[in-house]
Amino acid sequence: MNAPMTSFNKPWITSPDGFRVPYEVFTDQSYYDQEQEKIFRGEAWSFVGLEAELPNKGDFKATAIGDTPVIVTRDQEGRIHVFKNRCMHRGAFLVRESRGNAKSFDCVYHQWSFDLTGALRGVPMRRGVRGEGGMPAAFDMANFHLDELRVANLNGVIFATFSETVEPIEDYLGEEIVATVKRIFNRPIRILGDQRQYVHGNWKLYAENTRDPYHGSLLHLFHNTFGLYRATQTGFSHMDASKRHSLLKVRAAAAPTSEAEDKEVYKDVRSYNTEFRLQDPSILAGRQEFDDGSTLIINAIFPNLLLQQIANTLAVRQSVTYAPDAFEIVWTLFGYEDDDEEMQLIRMKQSNLIGPAGLISMEDGEAVEIVHEAVVRDGKKTSVLAMGGGYAESSEHMITEAPIIGFWQNYARYLGLTSDAAK
Amino acid sequence: MNQAASAAHSTAINTLQAAYLSALDQGDMAGWAATFAQEDASYYCISAENDRRGFPLALMYDDCRGRIDDRVSFVTKVWVGTYQPYRTRHFIQPLSCTAAGSNQYNVTTSFMIMMTPEGGATKILTSGEYRDLIEIQGDKAVFRSRRAVYDADVLPRYIVFPF
Numbered sequence: 282m283n284a285p286m287t288s289f290n291k292p293w294i295t296s297p298d299g300f301r302v303p304y305e306v307f308t309d310q311s312y313y314d315q316e317q318e319k320i321f322r323g324e325a326w327s328f329v330g331l332e333a334e335l336p337n338k339g340d341f342k343a344t345a346i347g348d349t350p351v352i353v354t355r356d357q358e359g360r361i362h363v364f365k366n367r368c369m370h371r372g373a374f375l376v377r378e379s380r381g382n383a384k385s386f387d388c389v390y391h392q393w394s395f396d397l398t399g400a401l402r403g404v405p406m407r408r409g410v411r412g413e414g415g416m417p418a419a420f421d422m423a424n425f426h427l428d429e430l431r432v433a434n435l436n437g438v439i440f441a442t443f444s445e446t447v448e449p450i451e452d453y454l455g456e457e458i459v460a461t462v463k464r465i466f467n468r469p470i471r472i473l474g475d476q477r478q479y480v481h482g483n484w485k486l487y488a489e490n491t492r493d494p495y496h497g498s499l500l501h502l503f504h505n506t507f508g509l510y511r512a513t514q515t516g517f518s519h520m521d522a523s524k525r526h527s528l529l530k531v532r533a534a535a536a537p538t539s540e541a542e543d544k545e546v547y548k549d550v551r552s553y554n555t556e557f558r559l560q561d562p563s564i565l566a567g568r569q570e571f572d573d574g575s576t577l578i579i580n581a582i583f584p585n586l587l588l589q590q591i592a593n594t595l596a597v598r599q600s601v602t603y604a605p606d607a608f609e610i611v612w613t614l615f616g617y618e619d620d621d622e623e624m625q626l627i628r629m630k631q632s633n634l635i636g637p638a639g640l641i642s643m644e645d646g647e648a649v650e651i652v653h654e655a656v657v658r659d660g661k662k663t664s665v666l667a668m669g670g671g672y673a674e675s676s677e678h679m680i681t682e683a684p685i686i687g688f689w690q691n692y693a694r695y696l697g698l699t700s701d702a703a704k
Numbered sequence: 705m706n707q708a709a710s711a712a713h714s715t716a717i718n719t720l721q722a723a724y725l726s727a728l729d730q731g732d733m734a735g736w737a738a739t740f741a742q743e744d745a746s747y748y749c750i751s752a753e754n755d756r757r758g759f760p761l762a763l764m765y766d767d768c769r770g771r772i773d774d775r776v777s778f779v780t781k782v783w784v785g786t787y788q789p790y791r792t793r794h795f796i797q798p799l800s801c802t803a804a805g806s807n808q809y810n811v812t813t814s815f816m817i818m819m820t821p822e823g824g825a826t827k828i829l830t831s832g833e834y835r836d837l838i839e840i841q842g843d844k845a846v847f848r849s850r851r852a853v854y855d856a857d858v859l860p861r862y863i864v865f866p867f
Contacts, residue, residue: 379857472759473759473760473761474751474754474757474759474760474761474762475751475753475754475759475761476751476761476763476859477751477857477858477859478858478859478861478862479858479859479860479861480861480862481861500786502782502783502786503778503782503783506782557777557781557782559770559774559777560769560770560771560773560774560777561768561770561771561773561774563768563770564771564774609858614761625760629760629761629762629765629767630765630767630771632761632762632765633764633765633766633771636761636763637763637859637861637862637863638749638763638764638862638863638864640778640782643783643786643787643862643863643864644783644786644787644862646861646862647786647787647788647862650788651788
């Protein structure tokens, strides 16, 4: 077993040749347990769903923040609530369906009944039966309201937190991320479906992956083969002031790249083939949707959300943790309510890009798993994050790993690790 | 119109089903594509959850012959070296077959897919149901449309090959 993390301070070092992360953060149960308390149940806003998933009063969905099961619901006044999915009596799941519509939440075990605002409304046999049994006189149903989380709704994107003290969502995200959310959720959306996949690796490997512009055109050969994204395109890699979140953005060929430059940049890259042609190029025949000309936005929001625009695929990806070596990715693809038929078809064709079999996302699950399996007994060894300089600064290019370092510095801060990383 | 398929048509449909499974279980993507009609063919692989909720989002959305051919190229050319190899073994069970116009049949079949990763133990990948429009062309049958509706709410891994 690896040393407990309190005695661990050496490998989190920023040195001239890069920032190093010890692999035990991915494999040790002690880190996982600390993350649940200090991140997922700590000073952070976690994504729990989209308002469009709950169009009607009484609609609910079951999901999780980290590995804590929660219910997201819309009450009779239309307000969104998030509760722990746990009966206040003896701890059983209140909701076992992943979605539904309910007038109340009734525990199957002893049928304690909670209304949609979380208030306890019914306790069978509370006054006993034929004068026998029953709850004590001091029992007050008002003391058994469901454990309710703070909720923030930013343009229909629902976040929840266990913290009473975390800053308001706008301050938590920062101006540029708020603007990105508002830009994508600028009008009513239409849900197009969910995709779900178990990944046999640590959730933070995916947090790294989604803050990593360096891998974009190297792991995802579809990108450079078909010109959806190449490192020669213009873009930026920004972080918010706290560096928890990252915003990777590629602009449509503002400075057109030459084939000669492409060939030079990718000369060391396996199977880069500019001659490959699609039989059905309509998969890439999208529409320019946004005034800023961006074709690709990868916006990682700490700790569990990724908001993406890849061509005309708009999606949120939620990470749900299970164990140090297991998490789930939930993709929810959406368009807008006012999409015309052609636009709906464009989104469906391009949906082949994302998801568990996605042409530019299958490999992300693979990348997480091949790292996790390879490092499992090398907890004291470290990775190196050096591309772009090895420090967490925003840049006006994509050839960097800086946003990953921003994530780790915050991770160390949240967990209270004594290390250079927290400075 | 609920006409049973003639013996010749039944044989052609069974041969098609076998060719489809055989191609995928041998990792023969070109053989997989060859089971679809040359013109006007489609393949959709979609979760039962999205299917039930009426959502169009699919794991694989190949709405034309060109994209079926492109999927062959993605797996055999673009993705080469990217994914960990795995082998599959498909098992099917016929559920229904009804005539849908001249030389066409609506066919439903349940399926189970076993998956063996390179160097690993065999596991269930998922089960589900094929909902097909099969056309008899001469003495052979082809898929005009195959819709593989898989049962897993959460897929147990990333997916490379069609179901």
